[in-house]
Amino acid sequence: MVRVMKIGLVGLGTVGSGVVHLLKRNRDVIIRKTGIDLQIVIACDLKINEMKHNIPNIECTTNWHEVVTHPNIDTVVELIGGIEPAFRIITESLKAGKHVVTANKKLLAERGKEIFHAANEAGKTIGFEASVGGGIPCIRALNEGLVGNRIASISGILNGTTNYILTLMEEENKSFSDALRDAQEKGFAEADPTFDIEGHDAAHKICVISTLAYGKWINFSHIPIQGISQISPLDIHFAHEMGYAIKLLGISKLVGDEIDIRVHPAMIHRSHPLASVRRENNAITIAGDMTGEVTLHGKGAGSTPTASAVVSDLVQIARGNISLPDTKSFTDTNYLSSEKRITRYYLRLFTIDRPGILAKIAGAFGKYDVSIASVIQKESNTDYVPVLFMTHRAVENKILAAIKEINSFDFVDGKVTLIPVEDSIAK
Amino acid sequence: MVRVMKIGLVGLGTVGSGVVHLLKRNRDVIIRKTGIDLQIVIACDLKINEMKHNIPNIECTTNWHEVVTHPNIDTVVELIGGIEPAFRIITESLKAGKHVVTANKKLLAERGKEIFHAANEAGKTIGFEASVGGGIPCIRALNEGLVGNRIASISGILNGTTNYILTLMEEENKSFSDALRDAQEKGFAEADPTFDIEGHDAAHKICVISTLAYGKWINFSHIPIQGISQISPLDIHFAHEMGYAIKLLGISKLVGDEIDIRVHPAMIHRSHPLASVRRENNAITIAGDMTGEVTLHGKGAGSTPTASAVVSDLVQIARGNISLPDTKSFTDTNYLSSEKRITRYYLRLFTIDRPGILAKIAGAFGKYDVSIASVIQKESNTDYVPVLFMTHRAVENKILAAIKEINSFDFVDGKVTLIPVEDSIAK
Numbered sequence: 097m098v099r100v101m102k103i104g105l106v107g108l109g110t111v112g113s114g115v116v117h118l119l120k121r122n123r124d125v126i127i128r129k130t131g132i133d134l135q136i137v138i139a140c141d142l143k144i145n146e147m148k149h150n151i152p153n154i155e156c157t158t159n160w161h162e163v164v165t166h167p168n169i170d171t172v173v174e175l176i177g178g179i180e181p182a183f184r185i186i187t188e189s190l191k192a193g194k195h196v197v198t199a200n201k202k203l204l205a206e207r208g209k210e211i212f213h214a215a216n217e218a219g220k221t222i223g224f225e226a227s228v229g230g231g232i233p234c235i236r237a238l239n240e241g242l243v244g245n246r247i248a249s250i251s252g253i254l255n256g257t258t259n260y261i262l263t264l265m266e267e268e269n270k271s272f273s274d275a276l277r278d279a280q281e282k283g284f285a286e287a288d289p290t291f292d293i294e295g296h297d298a299a300h301k302i303c304v305i306s307t308l309a310y311g312k313w314i315n316f317s318h319i320p321i322q323g324i325s326q327i328s329p330l331d332i333h334f335a336h337e338m339g340y341a342i343k344l345l346g347i348s349k350l351v352g353d354e355i356d357i358r359v360h361p362a363m364i365h366r367s368h369p370l371a372s373v374r375r376e377n378n379a380i381t382i383a384g385d386m387t388g389e390v391t392l393h394g395k396g397a398g399s400t401p402t403a404s405a406v407v408s409d410l411v412q413i414a415r416g417n418i419s420l421p422d423t424k425s426f427t428d429t430n431y432l433s434s435e436k437r438i439t440r441y442y443l444r445l446f447t448i449d450r451p452g453i454l455a456k457i458a459g460a461f462g463k464y465d466v467s468i469a470s471v472i473q474k475e476s477n478t479d480y481v482p483v484l485f486m487t488h489r490a491v492e493n494k495i496l497a498a499i500k501e502i503n504s505f506d507f508v509d510g511k512v513t514l515i516p517v518e519d520s521i522a523k
Numbered sequence: 524m525v526r527v528m529k530i531g532l533v534g535l536g537t538v539g540s541g542v543v544h545l546l547k548r549n550r551d552v553i554i555r556k557t558g559i560d561l562q563i564v565i566a567c568d569l570k571i572n573e574m575k576h577n578i579p580n581i582e583c584t585t586n587w588h589e590v591v592t593h594p595n596i597d598t599v600v601e602l603i604g605g606i607e608p609a610f611r612i613i614t615e616s617l618k619a620g621k622h623v624v625t626a627n628k629k630l631l632a633e634r635g636k637e638i639f640h641a642a643n644e645a646g647k648t649i650g651f652e653a654s655v656g657g658g659i660p661c662i663r664a665l666n667e668g669l670v671g672n673r674i675a676s677i678s679g680i681l682n683g684t685t686n687y688i689l690t691l692m693e694e695e696n697k698s699f700s701d702a703l704r705d706a707q708e709k710g711f712a713e714a715d716p717t718f719d720i721e722g723h724d725a726a727h728k729i730c731v732i733s734t735l736a737y738g739k740w741i742n743f744s745h746i747p748i749q750g751i752s753q754i755s756p757l758d759i760h761f762a763h764e765m766g767y768a769i770k771l772l773g774i775s776k777l778v779g780d781e782i783d784i785r786v787h788p789a790m791i792h793r794s795h796p797l798a799s800v801r802r803e804n805n806a807i808t809i810a811g812d813m814t815g816e817v818t819l820h821g822k823g824a825g826s827t828p829t830a831s832a833v834v835s836d837l838v839q840i841a842r843g844n845i846s847l848p849d850t851k852s853f854t855d856t857n858y859l860s861s862e863k864r865i866t867r868y869y870l871r872l873f874t875i876d877r878p879g880i881l882a883k884i885a886g887a888f889g890k891y892d893v894s895i896a897s898v899i900q901k902e903s904n905t906d907y908v909p910v911l912f913m914t915h916r917a918v919e920n921k922i923l924a925a926i927k928e929i930n931s932f933d934f935v936d937g938k939v940t941l942i943p944v945e946d947s948i949a950k
Contacts, residue, residue, distance in 0.1 A: 385827075
């Protein structure tokens with residue numbers, strides 16, 4: 097016997113139209129596998145009139161209230177993104193007794209506590225597999241596959257735009273700006289790429305998955321975020337020589353009772369699965385105390401991969417499968433302070449090639465107890481020469497103080513580029 | 524409110540004792556996440572008397588019938604492996620109204636149809652996440668995360684022993700026998716390693732996951748299986764020069780309405796995530812029509828990783844989450860014939876270094892329409908010189924016929940080693 101789930105869809109952009117396509121194309125196989133027929137009853141989009149001919153037999157509206165209050169649907173799928181009106185669409189749908197599926201990482205990262213509270217109040221489910229890692233079923237892996245584990249850390253390449261750019265810089269020796277232009281031409285970067293390039297998208301995603309992983313409410317504004325615009329091919333080639341790749345990582349770790357969460361470019365040893373993630377792909381490494389590291393790799397964005405994640409949530413809701421941890425047990429987060437964050441660092445700066453200058457820089461490191469493991473000064477025909485440092489393990493706030501001092505030297509051009517070495521993820 | 528699931532455990536070996544350890548160590552975190560308390564009520568093992576002191580508050584028996592007929596348990600966990608008595612333990616548990624969780628890939632691969640039939644008859648669930656990929660939640664990814672996809676192919680490094688040996692051959696230039704000895708010393712290979720080395724373990728696993736992926740009953744005896752004992756460091760280094768890695772793969776593909784399923788060493792392009800899977804790790808690439816390739820990587824065996832998979836099944840059963848496709852809809856399999864299997868091949872043989880011999884070998888290829896893309900004859904101080912061939916795309920039964928002829932030449936030492944190039948998985 098086939099059971100029908102009736103769906104209201106808000107947002108017919110890239111992902112929304114992917115959902116429509118998937119449910120049309122794979123309806124038979126979903127019914128065969130699950131006995132469930134997922135039917136879109138009503139769709140809402142501001143440009144719905146241009147799309148109507150593609151979605152026969154579906155009610156069309158430009159007013160989301162008609163979806164939320166529709167008497168004949170079980171579940172609302174929110175795919176417009178952003179904070180408002182997405183927040184109202186989701187909370188009012190829950191209040192109206194409907195389950196919700198969303199891909200909205202920004203909303204979940206910034207207003208997740210209110211959203212989950214509303215779902216608990218309403219006794220309804222909220223599915224958000226599509227909000228992290230696109231077509232990679234990482235939320236489900238965390239909530240179900242690894243449910244028996246204490247999660248020690250999560251490290252993820254969570255943004256395809258930045259990984260595409262870093263791959264081109266590494267493999268094709270392109271500068272950051274040339275690689276960005278290429279990404280824009282291929283459709284892997286927006287016309288205004290700031291949100292991706294500066295790490296905000298990755299930060300939303302590491303926030304959402306970490307909240308679940310540790311059962312703690314993470315305040316998005318507490319996450320230190322650094323993007324990739326300061327990375328040069330020089331850094332990437334030096335990393336390569338040392339056996340490392342540079343990747344933009346979203347990282348969270350449970351250190352005692354404190355959470356260390358951040359987004360920045362990091363050096364990863366070549367032997368780690370994250371180091372070989374190429375182009376627009378995403379990957380997430382979840383370290384459980386029982387499994388060790390589990391890494392999931394795939395397409396982190398795009399129409400049909402993300403639609404696949406939305407549909408997986410719809411099927412689980414239709415099956416009555418609940419896998420979300422009880423968010424009522426979630427606690428607030430204590431954040432690891434900068435004095436407790438200790439790792440090795442790579443630093444690169446440009447300076448005038450003059451006797452005594454290296455001594456002054458080394459002196460600044462010494463003043464803050466930062467011990468240098470190796471230095472390379474490259475020859476150059478320009479006024480400024482690049483100098484690359486690798487430190488021994490150092491305390492973050494001390495290295496930041498040393499860099500502040502070095503940045504103020506008049507013989508240093510621009511600012512020091514700092515990249516932590518992620519030795520903590522398994523080699 | 525905490526719900527209790529009462530469990531009977533049959534088999535207290537590596538995985539069974541891992542389950543006991545996990546449930547003791549992580550009881551609190553499982554209750555917090557799920558509201559479920561997983562309690563082992565009774566445990567059965569032939570050597571239970573030696574283990575009793577480690578499992579206080581658990582009934583002990585050496586007779587599995589006492590578990591199956593126990594009036595006070597919901598679910599039986601079968602972890603003894605092999606066909607009998609595991610088959611009877613599982614089917615009688617189902618008949619007695621208990622859910623079943625098992626890690627038994629051999630039983631599911633060889634008798635799966637009967638097992639799933641028994642589960643359907645009894646209206647009970649059977650969980651087997653632990654049977655494929657150890658701690659990697661690949662069964663759940665397939666049944667839930669990728670439920671909206673038609674599965675096009677699955678390619679997996681499904682055996683840690685063989686991957687450990689191949690890694691040592693590649694990275695440390697060890698011979699097969701030296702690498703095997705190292706694996707045995709480190710506990711990654713059995714005293715009798717035949718079952719792993721010759722690909723049978725990988726074949727059981729690709730059979731189980733493929734049955735689910737395509738909704739087809741796959742007859743285990745139809746799977747062509749070739750192990751790694753014929754691989755030499757020569758092959759691995761040649762592959763490396765060409766940009767490939769050699770991995771033992773379990774592969775299944777849906778080609779039209781036919782299934783191509785097999786286990787053999789294969790050349791994989793270095794840029795594919797499977798190529799960089801090192802040492803005892805496993806990884807599985809599932810290609811969905813909507814997601815593209817999703818790859819899952821982690822520990823494919825071992826006490827606590829496999830226990831994590833068992834516990835994930837227990838939690839899902841306790842939650843009432845059913846994700847198994849309806850096996851009543853499964854159909855029998857049509858297997859792709861050797862005439863339809865077309866790919867590029869690598870071949871390596873040893874021959875006497877004498878004029879005219881290469882012409883004779885090339886003649887055998889030509890006779891069966893196998894076109895050679897490149898040949899390398901290496902210099903050697905021994906009586907026989909290695910000759911390496913890369914073919915253009917060729918039909919499998921024709922290349923096998925050519926090899927048969929070449930193997931019969933008196934100037935060829937031993938047999939030709941044949942390794943397909945897996946171009947079909949994405950680069």
